[in-house]
Amino acid sequence: MSVALPALLEVDLRVERRAVTVQAGFRLEAGDRLAIFGTSGAGKTTILESIAGLTPLSGGSVRIEGRLVAGKLKGQTALAPRDRQVAIVRQPTTLFPHLTVEQNVAYGVRHSPGRDHVAELLERLGLTVLARARGAALSGGQRQRVALGRALAGPFRVLLLDEPLSAVDLDAREALRLLAIETSLARGAAGILVTHDLAEAQAFADKLGIIDSGRLLQMGGAHEVVLSPVSRRVAELVGYGGFIPVPLTAGRWHAIHPDRVILGSRPERGLVLTGPVISTRPFGARYECTVSDRSGEHFTVHLDEAPPAGEVWMMTALDPPVVGA
Amino acid sequence: MRSTAPAGSMAATGVVPSFPIASRLVARGSTVLALLGALVIWLALLGPFAVLIKNLSFHSIRAALGPPGALEPLWISLGASAVALGVMILFGTPLAYLLARGRLPLARIVELGVMLPLMMPPLVIGLLLIFLIGPEGTLGNLLADIHLTGVNTFFALVVAEFYEAAPFYVLGAHAAFASVDPRIEQDATLLGDRPLQAFVRITLPLAAPGLATGLATAWARAMGAFGAVIIIAYYPRGLPNQIFIAFQEFGLSGALPFALLLVVAALPLPILAYLWSARTRARVAGVETT
Numbered sequence A: 001m002s003v004a005l006p007a008l009l010e011v012d013l014r015v016e017r018r019a020v021t022v023q024a025g026f027r028l029e030a031g032d033r034l035a036i037f038g039t040s041g042a043g044k045t046t047i048l049e050s051i052a053g054l055t056p057l058s059g060g061s062v063r064i065e066g067r068l069v070a071g072k073l074k075g076q077t078a079l080a081p082r083d084r085q086v087a088i089v090r091q092p093t094t095l096f097p098h099l100t101v102e103q104n105v106a107y108g109v110r111h112s113p114g115r116d117h118v119a120e121l122l123e124r125l126g127l128t129v130l131a132r133a134r135g136a137a138l139s140g141g142q143r144q145r146v147a148l149g150r151a152l153a154g155p156f157r158v159l160l161l162d163e164p165l166s167a168v169d170l171d172a173r174e175a176l177r178l179l180a181i182e183t184s185l186a187r188g189a190a191g192i193l194v195t196h197d198l199a200e201a202q203a204f205a206d207k208l209g210i211i212d213s214g215r216l217l218q219m220g221g222a223h224e225v226v227l228s229p230v231s232r233r234v235a236e237l238v239g240y241g242g243f244i245p246v247p248l249t250a251g252r253w254h255a256i257h258p259d260r261v262i263l264g265s266r267p268e269r270g271l272v273l274t275g276p277v278i279s280t281r282p283f284g285a286r287y288e289c290t291v292s293d294r295s296g297e298h299f300t301v302h303l304d305e306a307p308p309a310g311e312v313w314m315m316t317a318l319d320p321p322v323v324g325a
Numbered sequence B: 001m002r003s004t005a006p007a008g009s010m011a012a013t014g015v016v017p018s019f020p021i022a023s024r025l026v027a028r029g030s031t032v033l034a035l036l037g038a039l040v041i042w043l044a045l046l047g048p049f050a051v052l053i054k055n056l057s058f059h060s061i062r063a064a065l066g067p068p069g070a071l072e073p074l075w076i077s078l079g080a081s082a083v084a085l086g087v088m089i090l091f092g093t094p095l096a097y098l099l100a101r102g103r104l105p106l107a108r109i110v111e112l113g114v115m116l117p118l119m120m121p122p123l124v125i126g127l128l129l130i131f132l133i134g135p136e137g138t139l140g141n142l143l144a145d146i147h148l149t150g151v152n153t154f155f156a157l158v159v160a161e162f163y164e165a166a167p168f169y170v171l172g173a174h175a176a177f178a179s180v181d182p183r184i185e186q187d188a189t190l191l192g193d194r195p196l197q198a199f200v201r202i203t204l205p206l207a208a209p210g211l212a213t214g215l216a217t218a219w220a221r222a223m224g225a226f227g228a229v230i231i232i233a234y235y236p237r238g239l240p241n242q243i244f245i246a247f248q249e250f251g252l253s254g255a256l257p258f259a260l261l262l263v264v265a266a267l268p269l270p271i272l273a274y275l276w277s278a279r280t281r282a283r284v285a286g287v288e289t290t
Helices: A044-052 A101-105 A112-125 A141-152 A172-188 A197-202 A232-238 B004-010 B020-053 B060-065 B071-101 B107-119 B121-133 B137-144 B154-178 B184-190 B193-226 B227-232 B239-250 B252-266 B268-282
Strands: A011-014 A023-030 A033-037 A057-064 A069-073 A086-089 A159-160 A192-196 A207-212 A217-220 A242-245 A253-255 A261-263 A270-283 A286-292 A296-305 A312-318 A323-324
Touching: A023 A044, A023 A207, A023 A217, A033 A044, A033 A172, A033 A197, A033 A312, A044 A069, A044 A086, A044 A159, A044 A192, A057 B071, A057 B227, A069 B184, A086 A141, A101 A112, A112 A141, A141 A159, A141 A270, A159 A172, A172 A192, A172 A197, A192 A197, A197 A296, A207 A232, A217 A232, A232 A253, A232 A323, A242 A296, A253 A270, A261 A286, A261 A296, A261 B184, A270 B020, A323 B107, B004 B239, B020 B252, B060 B252, B071 B107, B071 B193, B071 B252, B107 B154, B121 B137, B121 B154, B154 B193, B154 B227, B184 B193, B193 B268, B227 B239
Parallel strands: A033 A192, A033 A207, A086 A159, A159 A192
Antiparallel strands: A011 A023, A011 A057, A057 A069, A207 A217, A242 A253, A253 A323, A261 A312, A270 A286, A270 A312, A286 A296
């Protein structure tokens, strides 16, 4: 048992689902933002829903400001979802179809001072011209904006976002993300984003948790987890594509990230790899090449120049982490 | 508007293989059948209305409805139907909601019980009701203690109408509530609503078109209830009874004015409910019709 002061959000939960048992434990303080990243079916949504009160816990507890909100402890009863001070954006997005965009956003606002705030919120969501439209007239991205606005408008201490921007155009995401972060900070809240988009996770959060088959495999700084994965599985999930066996050490690999490879031999900056280029293809404004190492391992790299296929090239993987199974 | 031109031009250029011609024939054939079906239904259902209007003379209406007390059956039918509807809304709404949300133990059996009156001949229901609430009946004895009897009273009329009409409301309301996504209700409670608030702010407005249709159907059934009514509530004389009696005593010309009265009294509510719910549905679906 911890004797420290209660954190804003303390999670230590177990939820048994048909396919997988989800287990997660973490603490967030006011102003913290955590992104939980993993493939679909890993249990990301289950964590959010059990914090919000939509999925009962099989064990453990969830506390907000030291108050038990979910789980069983003697002498304390869990709180109803509406009393948890939690705001959530769920997937798929469901709006109140009989209400206008403005009424949807204002739904959870109980006091009149909040009304001015709603107009400002609509403006920042880019929904002012659609204020009187109903859900059926909106695109998927617009519906997500309304759902985000609806969650941000009311009072909350914990903000839960389940892929909230997945249908929003890429160039509009930055502004909406900023809106979510600012509002969350202004409320003194903690935020959790779950996503299968690593860039989205890093853009939102300062902490990153990697979940796989219901278990949080690693948690740490948003950049740190990607640079120093604790296991081969975590490395695979955050994008490492090549695993070069460490000589004389069974079950240890140098993990090669496609974005952290440069052409040329620079032994002082990392691991020098030599091998033929198998194939090269355009990748956005850069090139994606499949390369074979001396050890026979294939891996993919993203480069500024396109080495012709068939030639042997030297490359340097920048400070590749060494991971175990 | 016909839009056969693009299909024809595509066939002419040979882009579309030959089978769409067969499918177009099927489409045309089914359109003809649908139109014929609509015609038959309109004739079968609306024909009698035309006949009713055609065979009524102003003179016969005044002769039948003019005398003092002639409108008494109308007031009785309106009163009894209103009471039956009120009881239906009070008890049927929560029942339909719990059925729709699957939160009722033995839901299938409860549902079957609700549908049973629909499957039973109304005359038989009337006979069975005598056993239940008549002076010699099981409940009848209890009713006698509070000076009520279930035969030939306003109370009996309400019970008989309730029996014939309530299933239409409960089943309609069940379907209406089932069409409301429970996730949307959840969203409302997550935004701070108590369950009752969420029901009033979200569930009720979304189910309202279906509820209105169910209520309107039930109203029309209650106003026109006859089979069970004539057995246990010959008196007080409601409109359907009055029609039957007038028909027996004076023939068609005597009965038709009351038939017109019943139609005029029973129909506006269902028609208004239908128009309103169609408009509300279209509005929520994003098709503004103002």
